[in-house]
Amino acid sequence: MKILLRMLSLLLMASLLVPLAACHGARSIGAFEMPDAFDTEKQYEITFWAKNDTNLTQTRIYEKAITDFEALYPNVKVHLKLYTDYGKIYNDVITNIATNTTPNVCITYPDHIATYMTGGSNTVVPLDKLMSDEKYGLGGSELRFDGPTASEMIPKFMEECKIDGVTMALPFMRSTEACYVNKTMVEALGFTLPEVLTWDFVFEVSAAAMALGKTTVTDESGKEKEVYVANGQSTFIPFIYKSTDNMMIQMLLQKAAAYSTAEGDILLFNDTTKGLLEDLAPYAASGAFCTFSIVGYPANFLNAGQCIFAVDSTAGATWMGSDAPLVDIAEDKLVQFETAVMTVPQVDPQHPTMISQGPSVCIFNKRDAGEVLASWLFTQFLLTNGVQIAYASTEGYVPVTSKAQSSAEYQDYLSREGEDNDHYYDVKLQATKLLIENTENTFVTPVFNGSASLRSAAGHLVESVTKAKRRKQTVDDAYFEKLYRDTAALYRLDAVSGEEDDQSLPAVSVGLLVTLGVIWVGMGAYVTASYVKKRKNLR
Amino acid sequence: MKKILLVALAVLMVLSTFVACQKPEEPEDPKEDIYTKSEGVMTYEQYAAAAVESQVVVETYIQAKQGWWEKDGVGVATFYTQDGVGGYFLYNMPCSEDDYNNKLKVGAKIKVTGYKAEWDGEVEIIDATWTLLEGNYVAPAKDVTATLANEAELVKLQNMFASVKGATVVASADKEGTEKPFLYKWDGSGQQGDDIYFKVSVDGKTYGFCVESYLCGKDSATYKAAEALKVGDKIDLEGFLYWYQGPQPHVTAIKAAK
Structure with a gap:
């Protein structure tokens, strides 16, 4: 015994x-508790995982922001790690949650935060109390910099950072998608651009361009080759979409069709989705429509005169157009044309809607509350006018504070559209203004654990149907039934519906x-x- | 004893990273028939003539591989492969991590069924499935120094393992115009661990090369050799004739020119 x-x-x-x-x-780690004061005697080292758009100027701005912040808070050292892909940040964070080696401050999407939060209830720091803290909150009395107050944050952008009513991130930059149009070619085809682009118009022009067919020409070396009549080249894809996730999501929202509920019920696999894909199929089959993941960057095709309608982020505006400051094709392939920057195609031009996107910043919890407070101070510093205006000006981004947007410096920047083909590049500034003018027409999809997968699934449907039609496969009811089933399984959406991705x-x-x-x-x-x-x- | 052990481990680590990036310098096996195809399998010429988006079936030998990763929960890896005639780039081919490590080794012969695709100039096979076959072949580098200037001829060698001899490193300018022997990312906006881009001059013409970090990571000898480049260095290069809006070879070896 x-x-x-x-x-x-x-x-x-x-x-x-x-x-x-x-x-x-x-x-x-327990829930973050706000210290009474920030210990300026203690040394803190914080890591900042950021994303740039393969843009040297953005890298420099991050570095300057860190230098400036460290000058104000000499006891805080910020280590920058750069990514060019949100997906890679997401994967790395997930890996590091398990070992409690998350960064302190991280550029991210709210969709991703919802998954991070499943790593433990205190993994990501809720920001509401921090924001309202009198001393260290937004516009707080103890801040060593002139940051925005709570009322100077654009409410629409702040809403996007809430998960279940709690602010889990701060917006850093905002963008949307734009359709960059080769206006010269549209008009050469006998069309006039409408005030607001519609899907019908885009497909009509694309089909008309393809219908001109091909002709045989003799090249410089005396060889005969087939070229498209519309552009005189052997390559021509009138309509290319970069992010097919966004494409499907926006089409569904514009049609007031189901996608998901706020609670996380998956509604994507419905008849409207099927109808949209069926409408798309003939254009994919004829080559009038294709996607980035299948053929390459829309900007490269647009700038080479091989594409009429290129949909990409406003944050990619510096790559778009004959005079774009960033170009990835040989100079001799560049074609001169007039670029029109328009909202993404609409179902109802009277009520345009478009996705709101762009980086947000979240803070990961740590055992040392002082370290979290240091992270919070740095996060706020990213919202100061100096950082906001400089970063927004690198691309077609919009500052997330009214303090920056209404500043004389930013207003001056906006007023100088087209003064040069670099800082004041007209396409970039038009893309920026497009979002400023349409901020109230933007939307975001519900955030829940699994929403990132659902977004990928939406894009997968477009990619799959496009590939199938290009490969001359049959796309019928049986195809859609299998596509829906396979897609739900691939992205584990059958396990999500109102629940978490993988419990x-x-x-x-x-x-x-x-x-x-x-x-x-x-x-x-x-x-x-x-x-x-x-x-x-x-x- | 500890010191000896430490040195031995360090040497082992360095060697392992080198091996991870380099093609094994195995001689071509004269017994291996790298030209004849099984029934129903395309010759390279048939593959080259096939339309983009058509289904293709090829038999090929793995020459190098990028890292294995999970895409949407499915394990995938990208392979540089070739037969006796031409190269095949297998993009994101599904495979388990175990198969990637133990079956899909450099030299292994595989039958691949997939779809021919073209992404910004790079011809590749996507949505592929594979079967391991008996056979082994590691291709010697084809010297393309004299072909570099002729893009119409060079493109016929796309994806093959190739070498360029006696190239001179020239400066690359980042977006701010600062000249450097190499750049992290195409415009210098990256940092160590990112792809490295550098330019060389051959017979008075300049060409861009890339150390693809998924092929030769920052701990590899090739990556370190690229970081050590100086303008004016005379070098010999080996790598795969990858394409992005024109030739952009993925470098696997950099040595001082002989």
């Missing part, structure tokens, strides 16, 4: 270790829980046995 008791004691001791083991990692626990956790269960059963058995024995003895 003594041996049994000793074994039980050992098991009990072991059981005490289990919760400790389980606490190792992100889950062990299953890792094997190690399951093992620990089973061990705990066995221990508790053992303890229960021991206590019961002792009680029965005692009762027996009492008799």
